[in-house]
Amino acid sequence: MLSTLWNFLVTLQLFNQSDMKTIVLPVTVFSQALASHHSVPRFLLVVFWVWMQLLYFTVTNQTFGTAPEEDAVNKPNRPIPAKRISVDSAILLGWVLAPLNVALSYYAGAVPAGLGICILTSIYCRGGGHSHWLSKNGCCAGFYALFEYGATQIADSSKELTYDQLGAVVGSALIIFTTIHAQDFRDDEGDALLGRRTFTLSFPLFSRITMPTFLIAWSMALCLISEANRFVLLALMGLGAVTGTRFLILKSPKHDRLSYLYYNIWLSMAHVGLSSFSLDRVVAWYQ
Incomplete structure (x- = not known):
């Protein structure tokens, strides 16, 4: 039993x-x-x-x-x-x-x-x-x-x-929506055989360009709207730049798997930044 x-x-x-x-x-x-x-x-x-x-x-x-x-x-x-x-x-x-x-x-x-x-x-x-x-x-x-x-x-x-908690959840969803295709690069060969229409297969070059673009942009945004430790945010910026550049330049399945690991580390750090999201900082930034 x-x-x-x-x-x-x-x-x-x-x-x-x-x-x-x-x-x-x-x-x-x-x-x-x-x-x-x-x-x-x-x-x-x-x-x-x-x-x-x-x-x-x-x-x-x-x-x-x-x-x-x-x-x-x-x-x-x-x-x-x-x-x-x-x-x-x-x-x-x-x-x-x-x-x-x-x-x-x-x-x-x-x-x-x-x-x-x-x-x-x-x-x-x-x-x-x-x-x-x-x-x-x-x-x-x-x-x-x-x-x-x-x-x-x-x-x-x-x-x-609270508004700050909701802002963090919404921010997380937006980051996921714009960067989650990081997981698809490593599976391009298999997805192509199955006839799937992933973002990375539909736009091979553009999808790779978006990785450094969005990872760096989101890292910069979090530096502006988060009250997290400055060293954490600086590390987030550096890792975002390195990871995004890897996706853009290193294109083999082996490299993509390692880049995806770095992406997950970056995503975890981004959530650390989001956990200290401040709506007041967003309002002050727009003003």
């Missing part, structure tokens, strides 16, 4: 495995940085809520369309190609998770975010949101905003976020 339960829990974790460092960890840290109050029970609730919302998305995403066949080739360690769970059972799991997550969001005090993630998951997986670069980037930005909004609400035990 215990062995069966353990195997089931391992299967659930494998659905989320590849997104732990890109969703669960950064969203949790970001929400704690934004929150004005902290407690161990609330922290644990944030982690569990984020993990469960992510699980609903990953289960749905890995069972939709040709995903099982693609994963069998590109990501054989995922639960379905690894034969840990059948497609039909995974689909049933997704249907169970949807109302369960809404109930969890009600308990945690993050109903709008929980419902939003369910709706956006349907748009992304069933509504074709994944099929075009514009809708894909938009959905990714929306997911981050909803995860961060809900997690911050839970961390702060608050129904409404």
Whole structure:
């Protein structure tokens, strides 16, 4: 009995495995940085809520369309190609998770975010949101905003976020929308074979030019609107310039994978800057 339960829990974790460092960890840290109050029970609730919302998305995403066949080739360690769970059972799991997550969001005090993630998951997986670069980037930005909004609400035990907290969440979504195609360069060869219309394939040269442009521009903007430590912001500027230049000049899949690692470090530092977002500084800058 215990062995069966353990195997089931391992299967659930494998659905989320590849997104732990890109969703669960950064969203949790970001929400704690934004929150004005902290407690161990609330922290644990944030982690569990984020993990469960992510699980609903990953289960749905890995069972939709040709995903099982693609994963069998590109990501054989995922639960379905690894034969840990059948497609039909995974689909049933997704249907169970949807109302369960809404109930969890009600308990945690993050109903709008929980419902939003369910709706956006349907748009992304069933509504074709994944099929075009514009809708894909938009959905990714929306997911981050909803995860961060809900997690911050839970961390702060608050129904409404402050203007500074909302500004940080919106800023995060805009950064994701304009730079998330950093993850697509490394997969260009495989995406081309599958006929996908990613931003990097649709605009090969322009997409690379946007990397130093946006990474440097966002770093400069954060220097103006954030009250974070000056050394952190200067490091953000330097890493943004180096990472953006790498994407522009070094174009092999091997280099793109390493550049994407640097991008994730830059993104984490950008969120450190956003966690000290000040609306007053924005107003003063415009004046």
